[in-house]
Amino acid sequence: MDFMYRYTQEQEEFRSEVREWLAENLPADINRPLESSHVDAHTWEQVRQFRLRLGEKGWLHPTFPKEYGGGGLSTEEGVVIREELEKADLPPFYDNSLDLPAILVWGTEEQKREILEPRLRGEKLGWQLFTEPGAGSDLASLQMRAVRDGDDWVLTGQKVFVGGDAGYADPDNKVPDDVQMGELFTLAVTDPDAPRHRNMGYFMVPGDTQGITVQTLDLLVGQGKRQVFMDNVRVPASRLIGGETQGWQVAQTTLEIEHGGGGEVVPRNSTFKKFLAYCVENGLDREEHNEQLLMKAYIDNEVQRLLGARNHWMYSTHQEMSFHGSHLSLWRREAGLRTADVIREVGGLKAMLDFEDSMAPIDGELEVHQRASLTAAHPGGAIEIQKVIIARRLGVSRTRERAAPTPSTATARS
Ligand SMILES: Cc1cc2nc3c(=O)[nH]c(=O)nc-3n(C[C@H](O)[C@H](O)[C@H](O)COP(=O)(O)OP(=O)(O)OC[C@H]3O[C@@H](n4cnc5c(N)ncnc54)[C@H](O)[C@@H]3O)c2cc1C
Incomplete structure (x- = not known):
């Protein structure tokens, strides 16, 4: 198994094309705040326009089918685009697109055409409304209710910790506007008498539907977490993905990708790389204890990179996935915590200074990382929960389970 991408001449030429396009289309003067709560209305508009241009080009979701608005490009071209976007150091840009693989696997042709295209082109953002105040780890206990009424489903309930980089169009109340709240993918109980896991549906709710209220929560991270209330929200039956009690299965495709089943070509923890360079520049690495700690964190981050590359390779070569997604997720989380400890111990109190302090290393990025x-x-x-999933997939638990189908693994056997 070769963990390194070796690019062909053709792919390197494609990289030059991507670089040139980015230089022309990403405003040179764009602000790059570390967290989306600091994105002002002007920057948010620049981000929105850039996203639309990227979508029009097919590079927002480069490997998704062209017929639904994706780029129809190869895995390698998708990797090149992601690497170049990473180097371009975009302002907060996240769009929750974890529903898109589920629509590809479980959606009807009509749903793929109606829902995928505006998302793949960047015209609408996605929001994941799964967690409820009484249903986090035990997601199957969720209470949001969906009642059938003619050609519609009527949804009532509350979701929490809904996250994403929307920027704040209205700086006073920090509530995202309708465009930002484009498409909400959610789970609701359709048959309260049915057994657990066979009692819910997976709905795509347009964010501007009447009866939806959004509140922004100021939590430890400045990504703008929201809670969303639905009061008799009418959703056309055509927006139910899969069967009316199949929502749990459909959600597993979303969660399989969220756990890391699609792999990672650009590791998420770029802060440690910058911190290492900062330590070398400032001589912090000369102290032996620091040297030990820094190398421990370096290896943690390198293993994460390899696990991400392994999963991406398995996913894109259509191999049967098992515990692999949660393996990456578990490592990323535990290694992230260990790395934060190392940064604090080696960086000292300065690692806790935020972007407003002129003495903060790396413009305050270490404090955000903490x-x-x-x-x-x-x-x-x-x-x-990742450990529970790994145990079930390895068959060392009293409950056994297999990985959910994802677009890549699903097409492998067809
Ligand atoms: C930054 C952030 C972004 C998020 N974004 C979204 C989003 O966009 N959309 C969304 O729907 N949700 C989102 N969430 C919610 C997230 O999915 C939940 O926080 C998570 O599933 C855990 O649920 P909980 O917070 O209710 O914790 P709980 O379920 O109450 O768990 C508390 C603790 O108990 C442990 N625990 C629980 N059950 C078990 C068990 N069976 N065995 C062993 N230990 C157990 C857990 O591991 C945890 O440490 C986000 C959360 C955060 C922090």
Whole structure:
């Protein structure tokens, strides 16, 4: 197995094309705040326009089918685009697109045409409304209700910790506007008498539907977490993905990708790389104890890179996945916490200075990393839950399970 991408001449030429395009289309003067709570309305508009241009080019979701608005490009071209976007150091740009693989696997042709295209082109953003105040790790206990009424489903309930980089169009109340709240993918109980896991549907709710209220929560990370209330929200039956009690299965495709089943070509923890360079520049690495700690964190981050590359290779070569997604997720979370400890111990108090302090190393990125490493242990299933999944997939638990189908693994056997 070769973990390194070796690019052909043709792919390197494609890289030059991507670089040139980025230089022309990403405003040179764009602000790059570290967290989306600091994205002002002007920057948000620049991000929105850039996203649309990227979508039009097919490079927002380069490997998704062209017929639905994706780029129809190869895995390698997709990797080149992601590497170049990483180097371009975009402002907060995240769009929750974890529903898109589920629509590809479970959606009807009509749903793929109606829902995928505006998302793949960047015209609408996605929001994941799974967690409820009483249903986090135990997601199957969720209470949001969906009642059939003629050609519609009527949804009522509450979701929490809904995250994403939307920027704040209205700086006073920090509530995202309708465009930002484009498409909400959610789970609701359709048959309260049916057994667990066979009682819910997976719905795509347009964010501007009447009856939706959004509140922004100021939490430890500045990504703008929201809670969303639905009060008799009418959703056309055509927006139910899969069967009316098949939502749990459909959600597994979303969660399989969220856990890391698609792999990672650009490791998420770029802060440690910058911190290492900062330590070398400032002589912090000369102290023997620091040297030990820094190398421990370096190896942690290198293993994460390799696990991400392994998963991406397995995913894109259509191999049967098992525990691999959660393996990456578990490592990323635990290594993230260990790395944050190392940064604090080696960087000292300066690692806790934020971007407003002129003495903060790396423009305050270390302070953001301290907070983010704590909260990163939770989304899409906490550390303990990843271990439960790995045990079930390895067959060492009283419950056995297999990985959910994803677009790549699903097409492998057809
Ligand atoms: C930054 C961030 C972003 C998020 N984004 C989203 C989003 O966009 N959309 C969304 O729907 N949700 C989102 N979430 C919510 C996230 O999915 C939940 O926080 C997560 O599933 C854990 O649920 P909980 O917070 O209710 O914790 P709980 O379920 O209450 O768990 C508390 C602790 O108990 C442990 N625990 C629970 N059950 C078990 C068990 N059976 N065995 C062993 N240990 C157990 C957990 O590991 C955890 O440490 C986000 C969360 C964070 C922090």
